[in-house]
Amino acid sequence: MAPISAVNDFVVKFANVNGSGSASANELFAKAILRMGVPVSPRNIFPSNIQGLPTWYEVRVNARGWLGRRGGVDLMVAMNPQTWDGDLKEIEPGGYLFYDSTKPLPKSKFRDDVTVLGVPLTDICNRTYSEARQRQLFKNIMYIGALSVLLDIEPAVVETLLAEQYKGKEKLLDANKQAFHLGRDYATEHLAHPLGVRVERADAVGERIFVDGNAAAALGCIYGGATVCAWYPITPSSSVAEAFQKYCMKYRVDAQTGTNKFAIIQAEDEIASIGMVVGAGWNGARAFTATSGPGVSLMTEFIGLAYFAEIPVTIIDVQRGGPSTGMPTRTQQSDVLACAYASHGDTKHVLLFPEDPAECFEFSAAALDLADRLQTPVFVLTDLDIGMNQRLCEPFRWDDAREYDRGKVMTHAELEAGKDFGRYKDVDGDGVPYRTYPGTHPTRGSYFTRGTSRDPYARYSERGPDYIYNMERLLNKFDTARSLVPQPVARAAKQKARCGALYYGSTSPAMAEAIDALEREGVHLDTLRLRAFPFPESVREFIDAHDTVFVVEQNRDAQLRSLVVNEFGIDPARLVPVLHYDGTPITARFIARAISERVRSAGGRAQGNGVGAARVGG
């Protein structure tokens, strides 16, 4: 078996024990390749645990810029004896195994078809360092050193990164550099290098940035003017609130007074979190909460209140594997229906689907505007794959001329001038009424907000016509939302295509790569990336223009497909689900195979004759 040979196109997976300090070393590895101008997409695969359980960090290196998970591993850095057997199996034939060779292992523990690279990391560490913690931490930097030799990563780049990381902590910097070079020296002396897989300096990164979606969403809330954040810790969303706190300390403390232009409350539960957001929104501040599926379940009563009483609310839902506690540290797109129709009674909510951190930033800021404009809850439906992994994306952009859209707020002057104020009255024909902030005018504009039915002037009413007026107006308002939300992104196939595909959110990079692979096979598809619910008319037109439309998503029940069928009354047979939901991010290989098989089984011509789904369940 010839060893795999590939420049700037391979997958490295680090198998570690969590709590061992490997995360920052692994990130250093990914960033070093990025600094050499070669795109990488790393993914944390971690347990719901703090110390002692297995954790993995998978880095895909790809000069063409495919950022989705590829599947398969070319080089395994096996640092966890617990998972050795499984890790070994995952290596592609002809791949490489890097391990700590301090303790000799029997031959049966290896594979004949992979190149074995042993470095006695523990031994070198024990000889160099006396403290237990140092021995552990520097082992990580040491394997980065050895890998830099094997993969041709420029040592100067790593040193620059270390210098940035330990700026002002010169002692730590020197110790890290030393460990890095110990690893380099051993590999240079004892191992054949470079390997068949290696990095070569390129210029494929451009001005893109490398950031995780949760930090990006938090920054979007900073720029979008959120002042109140109420939250309850839940994986994988906690780092949204934590990043918001960090950015607030940096950018929201008044320079003159030293006071805070923000309030962050870690609430007693998700119900209180959303309650605070509702209270702040009612009172005219921009407020948001960050949560995940179980939190949304708890919040649903309040979401219904905010829908019916018409209060701006922004909810960032970083989706994870459900139902119930499900897979807290794995990714899914399985809250789509729960959010779209959250709460009892007839309700519908605005959903935004960011594809990457750049859109997490953009859509979080947009959600705050939309919530005010539409006076309703707006969800930013991101997921663990985007939220908790650093992803290469377009830089954040902000126009300083941009003012916040506070929507229809009647002012003191307008009330004073005698302008008619009906809190739940449609005066512009768009279903969106005017509101007042509490305390605006001594005698005009006050009203009693409640979750009960009312007439257009907010007076309690159980009359059928008053109720119908209100419910129809809310539908009209939802219609208005169609043109205000981010519109779908269409991509036409190189030649006329009878098949199309809908997809959304974190599926983007895998989808782009799958389309490329399918085209090389001769399968041509138009695609439409949905960026929000309610769906604009262009979604129906796209479906109408194709014989068969694949709906690619990361859940078991084809939730977005159900939403499309339900909202447009489309024949379900025309929408073929492609579903990936084992908790790992969807891959291009999976999508391409599913679509290709389907197209071929229809005799090279896709026909919409069934709903048999392509699935992965294990």
Added chain:
Amino acid sequence: MTYVAKPKLHHPTLPQNSLCYTRRDYEGKISTLCAGCGHDSISAAIIQACWELAVEPHRIAKLSGIGCSSKTPDYFLGQSHGFNTVHGRMPSVLTGANLANRDLLYLGVSGDGDSASIGIGQFVHAIRRGVNMVYIVENNGVYGLTKGQFSATADQGSTSKRGVVNADSPIDMVGLALQLGATYVGRSFSGDKQQLVPLIKGAIAHRGAAFLDVISPCVAFNNHAGSTKSYEYVRAHNDAVNRLDVIPTREEIAVDYGEGELVEVEQHDGSVLRLRKLDAGYDPRDRIAAMNIVQQRQAQGEVVTGLLYVDAESEDLHAHLSTDARPFNTLGARELSPGAAVLDKINASLR
């Protein structure tokens, strides 16, 4: 019926406060509660307290949960914004509202079902955060709106209208509030306006979490012989530890209290709480003593009323969070967005 508007005509001889408002200007819609309901007396006391303090009605935000008590904010302060939220969740909504605009006065009205059962968690956490608010529990020991089920404050051994005996031990909201760190805690009785009005005034003048437990008999379901929350029972077992008067500023002190020991407590806004002690040695500035007397008298079957505890030096949630003096709802992009130049730097740090 709440949609029936009260006539706006005012009698010209009605007395006016310093804002030239009459008591009528502090009223709301006509109550739909049962005739004789204790809650209506509490609404009247709120109206009286706000009028006497000359609070601008539109600068008050009144919030409630669900239940008979939570309907009452519609029946007072008609010029105030009100928010009838969801069951048991008024405290979180009030907290968020308070964060959005620190300049308004927040009045939370709740019931014993709302605050001691479904919403006890939110009650607990709003109190311990020190949210600047007046939190009134209209406590009748019964679920009125769903027709007479026991609430969590019903005394052990008390009977329902249908004759069922309550076997569960009661939650004492006052004891809880004291333990949780409320900085103004009082208990009163809806039928005792002389005591209740000054207690509400003191709570309004207070900065921090002010909690009032007001026993309010339910005429429909809990005003019978077996109830410990009936008019008759509370009148017979009421034991006031002090009599309170609230004087808005020091300069205006002109009230002669006559005999009895006096304690004066000046609050942060300069208002003075004057307490005439009925109970020798009771000092409302001692939290531990307050907890003791509540427990001792309860063991004797008595209901202690009056101002039980006040911390005049208290701070509120905004102080804990060092929030800006400007209400958040007045801040725009100029104050809140760090700007494009800063974003360029952030981008550069992420490469």
